Amino acid sequence: MVKLSPLCHKASVHDAEVWAACFAGDKTLVTGSLDESVKLWANEEEDAASLENLHEKHAYTGHTLGVCSLDANAAGLIAASALDGVVRAWDSASGETKMVLESAPGESWGVKFDPTSGSSLVAIGGGVSRAVHVYDVNKGEKKKSLELPETTADAAKNGRFAQSVAYSPDGKRIACGVTDGTVAIFDVKSGKCVHTLTGHVAPVRDVTFSPDGKTLYTACDDGYVHVYDAHNKSLIDAFGGHKSWVLSLTASPDGAALVTGSSDSTIKLWDLSSRACAQTMTNHSDAVWCVRFSPDGAKLAAVSADRSISLFNVA
Secondary structure (H helix, E strand, O other): OOEEEEEEEEEOOOOOOOEEEEEOOOOOOEEEEEEOOEEEEEEEHHHHHHHEEEEEEEEEOOOOOOEEEEEEEOOEEEEEEEEEOOEOOOOOOOOEEEEEOOOOOOOOOEEEEEEOOOOOEEEEEOOOOOOOEEOOOOEEEEEEEEEEOOOOOOHHHHHEEEEEEEEEOOOOEEEEOOOOOOEEEEEEOOOOOEEEEOOOOOOOEEEEOOOOOOOOEEOOOOOOOOEEEEEOEEEEEOOOOOOOOEEEEOOOOOEEEEEEEOOOOOEEEEOOOOOOOEEEOOOOOOOOOEEEEOOOEEEEEEOOOOOOOOOOOEO
């Protein structure tokens, strides 16, 4: 059974709430904050094999409102979206800005890179445009827009928009969590929505596929994590246990575990073989906005509204 063991906890890493995190490789962590900055963290010793002693290596600036989503790809590109409607992408090695996409505030939310080898495509939850926009970071070009299926007038009136996004491991599908509680699954090649998953009754904050692409996990403001068959549209299970919004989730690369972060200030580890909560961590004093496994699955990072980073060994 997978277990989380505290590795380090670093306080006051930003000047405001930390909303987003991702790994850029196994030894580098990236964080984004309400303070409008994106920071790159590494071990104090350049050749160290872990992130046990985090120090700030670089800060990326340019946003004028809080950074709400981050992702990095294997080629060293980092993408950040912010409440100012801007998506920026940087080369993590040089710090060079590779792409700046400007739109109206509220137009850019979740960002995720296509995980397939050699790809520089990034998917962006388009907010009130009710679409997922796919761009080539290296070329700065829009490749396509995947539009959410039509809904009722009432849902549209209530501000329905595209929030969280995830690519399937093979890059052929994109899942988009929507503020009305639905999840749209798109075929990337055709640009069409092939499934709409239902069951949640509040905004879907985060979505992620299992490593084999067969299962989709969703985190929602209704306090539940849903487990869907990504191909057959069926709801397999619902994990309850958090006392408030589930803000983030991440699946281990070996497919054995799921970790969730919540506004109830806790982190929960779910054993996917038994579909039960195996562990609850309570080392944050405010909402846990983002949790992410490292690519090798050996580390877990969590960031919080208490302005801190927690790192865990995974064994």
